[in-house]
Amino acid sequence: MTILRRPSVAISLTVLGLLALAAILAPVLPLADPLRGDLMRSLEGPSAQHLLGTDTLGRDVLSRMIYATRVSLVVAAGAVLVALLIGAVLGMLAGYFGGKFDSLISFITDAYLAFPPILLAIAILGAMGRGTVNTVGAIAFIFVPRFIRVARGAVVARRGEVYIDAAHVIGASTPWIIRKHVVPNIAAPIIVQAALAAGFAMLAEASLSFLGLGVQAPAASWGSMLGDASQQIYRQPLLMIWPGLAIAVCVFCFNLIGEAMRDAMRA
């Protein structure tokens, strides 16, 4: 695919790839124990022993960062995947069949989208309780309507296409038409939406964890690390930089990829 040749996409994919690799290989890398800290050495700056310094409990920040990568990436990707599966399917069916089902889905989607997303997630976590799994659920919940919109729009745009009529005349059943003609043709806009959503999902998770509602100790994500670090801002300001930078870079990369794909589709 030619978009891979674009420098923005190539660099973004490399960065994300390295992060994912680091996350996968974390247990075998020569890292300090992320859970054990030396209280005598808390809130230290970068040193030979602790490349990114230590946190309040004296734990190695670098090691915690790398382990947190797992959580952040998995939560973001997981939420997007769940939202995609539910939203794209609902949107596609609504767009293809139209009628009352479509009216219902559209109405619910519009109502949904009226709520500010983060507040909605906060409300859900408040009601269901905190934790990593619930965070995935809450973020997925925010993104379902967006996928419904994109999928439905893509299907409606193509519903009148002659190749769909042609398939009917051949004798193809509705499931066949959906599987062979609708899905491949709407895959591209949905994938673009997924790439863009991944960036937002990551920000959402970071925000929720920052507020203490998302990922809970002893697990750590970049967001929760950022939350903890914010309380030490006067004593060790560097602590906020590492997770903040990581979040920013990741979101930026997801966005660059998503936008490059969208441009490629338009061409």
Add this chain to the structure above:
Amino acid sequence: MTEVLRVDRLHVDARVGQKWLPVVTDVSFAVRAGEIMGLVGESGSGKTVTCLSVLGLLPRTDVRVRTGAIWFHDRDLTAISRRDLEDVRGRSIAMIPQEPSASLNPAFTVGDQMTEILRRHEKLGRAEARRRAVRLLDEVGIPAAASRLDDYPHHFSGGMCQRVLIAMALACNPEIIIADEPTTALDVTVQAQILSLIREKAAAHHAAVLLVTHDMGVVAEVCDRVVVMYAGQIVESADIVPIFHRPRHPYTERLLAATPRMLQHNETDSPGFAYIPGSMPRPGTYATGCRFGPRCAFHEERCDAAEIPLRSLAEGNLARCVRTDELDLAETRSRA
């Protein structure tokens, strides 16, 4: 007779991917006052690009005039400023587009769109512009013109929209009207009406017409002279009767053979469906020498030798063929 428009050795390139490829090569022709000139070609021949060049409507990022001039009186339209071009276009050079329903702005009434032209170019006041618009709609045969002025384009059928566009083209008494396939999107019974309207009104307003089309039947109906394009070049140029009875370029002959026609009462045999094998080469893939060579029934080695020039022939027409004097295409034509 005076020339209204002269296209002089026009070369236009278009961007395909990273490269610039020639889509119009060395095109020259002139349109005289009061005449209807047909610019004929199939898709890919370059006729639309030529037409857009005259109007200055080429999408600048992907298509550009490499060399050549387009003379409107003593001004070169490729060399004047955008502002000056906008003054000329609409007033002295008008256009009738291909898709009538898509060429009117759906958000404004027909009256607004017509008065916009009149106020921009003729500097008329609102009331006067409205009166003139009603007269124009009436002239092109729209019943109850005054009340239709406040209708939106979707209230008009395809044929009616085309009449509105013709009225808009005539609004400022242009010297030349560029009609870009004006009847292609219309039903055949409406086509006949619109062609006769164009001819009648052009004569009444003393306007010349450059009619771009792919249909030789349309040409037979209204044109005085014809220019035939193939693969970006002019291959033949002649007066209306000679080009049909005695074409001087094999492509013209084949195009005529392929043009659908109703069989006459006395014709018992079916002429079959004449077609040209192969397809028109795309820009950048032209053969050396004659571009029509690979598909020509009369092709010989010498046709590939060098670029073929457009030659002036005895009767005042032009043909881009080295064998034109040896071939009797009228005979081939009569057998078709």
Add this chain to the structure above:
Amino acid sequence: MSTQQPVLEVRDLSVTFVRRSLLASRRQVSHVVDSIDLTVHKGRTLGLVGESGSGKSTTAKAIVRLTPARSGSVKLNGVDLLSLRGEELKQARRRVQMVFQDPYSSLDPTMTVAECIAEPLAVHRIGVRASRRDTVLEMLEQVGLPTSMADLMPSQLSGGQRQRVAIARAICLHPDLVLCDEPVSALDVSTQNRILQMLADLRETHGISFVLISHNLAAVQQLADEVAVMYCGTIVEQGPARNVTALPKHPYTQALVAAVPYPDPEVQRKREHVVLSGEPANPANRPTGCVFQSRCPQVMPVCQTTTPVLTDDGSGRSVACHLYQPIVG
């Protein structure tokens, strides 16, 4: 030949569109196709001619059940397609196929040429991958395309080539009847002729019956055996193609024939021009009496009160026009 069962027998077919506009209190009912009859015998080609609003495309869509018919029957080899459902309908579809007007959207852009052509085989579970591939290559040859094109995507093909792929797809199940809805109008004249010639050749080799829907009278004249002229949802004239087009009886047919320009300026400019006033009729606004009355150059008072009936004149031709019928009452 006429004792044999016809391949296609359409009786009293009607299609209506109902539009509820937000502002108008009444619904607008358009009789887009109004009780028409059509017959196609084996190996024959029926030309269905008309302009916008005539209902010819809707008729084709109703025959293949892309559009629901309000009433009537469509018998394919004696079986009424409109009464079938489920598996029976799916099986029946193997016998009737369609080629559409727009070559640029009738092929799925995400499928290769081979996949497009083989889809009917896959849907009906005919053969296996290898045998389907063979069929695809054979079909490509039949439509005059190089076999190397099998693995290309539609976007790499020209309009004429795509249309040939669509035709290959339509014939690969060896249907009895193929409906062609303006199959060539989006193409250049030379390409049009190539494809029309190909349809004529396919008819010879496979004995397929065709319904050719077109506004190109010249093509219909040569390719069709019979022709039916539609105006505003009804058939106004019907009969052998050469006869009807050479000596048209109905004023609308006369106007259609006269409107086809003859490619010779001296002949064309001397011809009698039958210029119809007004626009092709709107099926939502049909008048009482003859549908053609508002544009007919030979309209009479009776035309505004009584609808003329399509009447056979004994020689295989039918016309729906008061000019040819004794005025009753």
